[in-house]
Amino acid sequence: MLRVEVAPDSLFGPENMPYGVFAPPGESFRVGVRLGDMVLDLAALLGDPVFARPDLNAFLATGPARWGAVRARLRELADTALPVEVVHPVRSVRMALPVTIGDYVDFYASIDHATNLGRLFRPDSEPLLPNWRHLPVGYHGRAGTVVVSGTPVIRPQGQRRTDSGAPEFGPSQRLDIEAELGFVVGTGSTLGVPVGVDDFAAHVFGVALVNDWSARDIQAWEYQPLGPFLGKSFATSLSAWVTPLAALEQARVPLPTQEPEPLPYLRGTADHGLDIDLAVSWNGHVVSRPPYARMYWSPAQMLAHLTANGASIRPGDLYASGTISGPEPTQRGSFIELSWGGTEPITVGEETRTFLTDGDDVTITATAPGTAGRRIGLGEVSGRILSARSAP
Template sequence: MTDLLRIEIADDSLFGPENLPYGVFAPAAGDFRAGVRIGDSVVDLAVLLDDSTFAQPTLNAFLAQGPGRWREVRDRVRDGVTGEITAAAVHSVDSVRLKLPVTIGDYVDFYASIDHATNLGRLLRPDGEPLLPNWRHLPVGYHGRSGTVVVSGTEIARPTGQRRTPSGTPDFGPTKRLDIEAELGFVIGVGSELGERIPTEEFAEHVFGVALVNDWSARDIQGWEYQPLGPFLGKSFATSMAAWVTPLAALREARVPLPGQDPEPLPYLRERESWGLDLDLAVRWNGELVATPPYRRMYWSPAQMLAHLTVNGASTRPGDLYASGTISGPERDQRGSFMELSWGGSESVAVNGEKRTFLEDGDEVVITATAPGADGRRIGLGEVGGRILPAR
């Protein structure tokens, strides 16, 4: 006889049935497989739905099945977790191991926050215009390194490289200006063929959901190498991604208009419906809250980012990841990088009574986010965290 139970969900849980983020987990003794989080539990989808698609150690095959299938599974899962469910499908979230939920073929990082771009422009070009001439005309981005995207909780070794000295020549050693970038990542579900463009109105037909991202940055290495071709070793050593992917379907209540774009974008970047999102992030440095970046102020939407990413015919595949770039607001405590919080290292940040600017060995950063959900409740996007190890 099959044992049945009801999953207990606290009234104030950020992971109620209106959320249902997807991840890949393994029980204490078992193989990795797909699950959804509900309250403080993880539900094994292969067991719940009797579907071998979810017995795989990645979500890619499910994502490739498209929006109709996503809706069907979400409806079935919601019905399953709110009634009696077989006990064999339910695991405590504290008892499982988590891994990257998708196999990432390509990773692109954007620069979509006008507050962040303005702050960095003022730091890097104090006597010039903060925004470069192209910034208000296209979502600026670069191709990152998908092989160094790691799941939340992975420890990060301090990177080593060339750094500019006061004389203008380089030396070599561990970065002295290790930073974070609080970002939102977007996970491709249905890919596109080489030569095909994805218009803004087809965003939700291709993107499955979102996950928090921390794009760790070595600012001194980056500052020496980035001209003329942009970020390289200062970014490619590690990018952390949350273990949970929140489906777009869970963010209906978070949809808001963009703050406004001037000048009007070129036709391929114009939106028929706005994909601004009202998300509140929180950045904790060694447990202390140091910043609360608001995603709702982002200048470029994820639909515009995807349209620009593919307008030249670049293809996409299930599991591909692109991220927003640092999320910042106009206030000091809304800055999503320590480069901004410390104003290039010239202003200290109070962290547990210590005066800090950039990350030291042993430091831990955890980024969380919430969004409006159904019935006035909030939903959580999980967390993305990591601790800094000494350079190898």
């Protein structure tokens, strides 16, 4: 038996305990929770086969009562001696995508980001389109190309506009990131029956970090009139750890003022924002600190909107906030904003950058308030850019 010692300033103390899918050396993937620098093997610890699978989906489908009961039991066990075979050092295990994602939706919920992109993409018109303050704008992304943190990203090729008017095909020259928060759906819903704002916690299990890699040159040429497609679908990275909503009670903050008042289906009595601080590191240098607390639309409003037309959700669905940018230049969650469309290079250590260069590493981390002045960590989402394949 052994007791997991957790440093007082650990971001992964017993009030966090995020879920992930891990494999000990030479063994298969299964569900675990992180405690300090260790991973607890839940199937072995709790004897429940729902945790013996290589994704969280079966556990997610069990619903909030079961999530709460498991969390309470783990809080108890965290203070006790545990069988040595259920404890694995984080550094020794491989991590897989935590969920098998059914549908992936990406929103556009930061007013500062939407304003910045409006200025850059449509310089001659109002930056915010007329619908933006009335609904959380969103679109479907490609679920099959969501990859776990650490997976390298091959620079995508595609069509881009040229000065001649005819497009050319080649490696993206404006490869970017989008620092986002992702929301993992636990329990599904019935086709035809919307999920109300106040039902958020009955359906959403937890929060993860997302990097929605974006090829801005491909996106700019393709996106009219049906939205982003190949400029996004080559890869989206997801953190390996999913922090349950139950760990984020201390992070609840009021939403910023919404003006005009949203329509009734977007209003709820329990709606709130989340005080989560992100940091974007480029080749090891922090270049931005986006504040999630400034997001205009709440996670509950996004879910209510997503389902307002009767669309159903399934365990393992993922929806993301869209790029998180604050009002300050140092709070922008994408490089197209940080470099203002590539016109103002950024200092990255000893070098300068506008968009991503082959070999670059990007790591996004985040923390949130815990109890007694402590903080909890949302892990990280990282990726390195590999050079494009030779032309097909």
